[in-house]
Structure formats: structure tokens, C-alpha cells
């Protein structure tokens with residue numbers, strides 16, 4: 001499963017990617033640990049989700065200063 005097939009989980013801060021030894025890839029929702037409304041392994045692609053929070057962009061990638 002590629003990230004583009006995961007929908008919102010692909011860049012959600014609560015998603016944890018699990019990869020098996022055979023190359024399968026799953027998205028585990030960490031919100032499910034504290035909120036029963038969320039499935040531990042959501043059915044993908046997730047197109048709408050009230051728990052979605054976009055992962056903050058990495059720091060240190062600032063544009064060069066001239």
C-alpha cells in the first residue's frame with residue numbers, strides 16, 4: 001500500500017505505519033488507544049476523519065537567506 005492510497009492517514013500525526021517482514025504496510029491509528037470512536041487499523045483510504053491532524057512540516061527546511 002502506498003501513501004497515496006492511505007488517504008488522510010498518510011500525513012496524519014496520529015498514524016503509525018506498521019510494516020511486516022513480507023512487505024505489507026498498515027496504518028495504525030494512535031487515537032484508537034484513547035478514543036473508541038477510532039479503529040485501531042482504519043479501513044483505507046480514509047477520506048474524512050474528525051481526528052485528523054496534519055503532521056507539522058519538518059523544521060530546519062527554511063529557504064536560504066540572501
Ligand code: SF4
Nearest residue numbers: 009012015029049051
Ligand atoms: S485520526 Fe483519522 S486520519 Fe489520523 S490516523 Fe487516525 S484514522 Fe487516520
